[in-house]
Amino acid sequence: MNSFNLENGPKIKSGFKTPEDYFENFSEQMLTRINTDEKPVRSIFQKRSNWFVAAAAVLIVGIAIPFLNKSGNNTSIDGESLENYLAYQSNISQYDLVNLLDEQDIEALESDLKIDDAVVESALSDNTNLENYLTE
C-alpha cells in the first residue's frame, strides 16, 4: 500500500455485529437482573444506629476491663478495711497488736505520723488535764 488516507478515503466500519434480537432481549434481561440484584434500601439512620451500637459496645467493654481484671486478680486488702475489721470484728486487743509490731514497724509508724515537737508542746500546754494521764 503506497498511500492510505483515513479521513478522505471510504469509511472503514468496525465490523462488529451482535446476535439476533440481542438488544430486544437485553432490556428485559437487564430489568430482571436489577430487580433481583436490588437489595432492600436501608436508611442512613439505620446504618448510623449500627455504628452507635458498635461504639457503645466497645465503650462498655473498655469500661468493664479494669473491673473484670480487679475482681479476678486482686487479693490484697486495703488498710481501712483491715483496720475496721480489727477494731470491730476481731477479738484481738490493742495490746496484742502492739506486741506483734517489731522495731521496723514502729519506725515506720513514727515516720508516717511525723509529729512536730512544737505541736506536741503546744497541745500539752493547752490541755492542762493531760497531766493526769502523764502522772499515771
Added chain:
Amino acid sequence: MLDEQAFIKDLLDPKTQNKAFQTLLSSYQKPLYNHIRNIVLNHDDADDVLQNTFLKVFQHLKNFKGESKLFSWLYRIATNEAITFLNAKAKRNGMTSENFQQKQIESLKADDYFEGDEIQLKLQEAIATLPEKQQLVFKMRYFEELKYEELSEILDTSVGALKSSYHYAVKKVEEYMIKH
C-alpha cells in the same frame, strides 16, 4: 432528553422507576454497547460489561449530582468498566494489557460476531499500537463519531488536546496501514 432533571427524578421514584429505566435502556444500550465493544472487542465480554455498566448506573443514580450531563456520566462509567474489565482479564491470564489486546485481535478472525475483512482487521491492529488514551479518542471519534465537545465532557480533556491526540492517532494508524 429535554428535561434531564425530571427524568432523573423519575428514575429515582419507585413508582416511575421501571418505566424510566426502560427509556434509559432503549436510548443508551446501543451506543454504550458499541462504545464498550470497541474497547473489549469480544461480544460476550461487551455484554458482561454493558450489564455491569447499567447495574452501576442504577445503583449510583441517587449520587448523580447533575454536575455533568447524564450522557457523559453514562459514557464515563462504561469506559471505566470496560478498561477495568480488560485489565483484570489480562491479569487473570498472566499477560500485559497490550499482549492481551493483541491476542483478542487475533481471535477476531474466528469470532462469529465479527464480519470484518482484512482491512478492518488491520485497522484494529493499527489501533492497538496506540497508547491507551489515543486509542480511546480514535475509536470514539472515528467509529462512534462523537463530537469533540462530547468527548471533552466524557474524558475530561480540552477540545484542543483531543484534536491533537486524534490527529496523531490518525497519522500513526495511516503509517501502520501503509507499512503492513
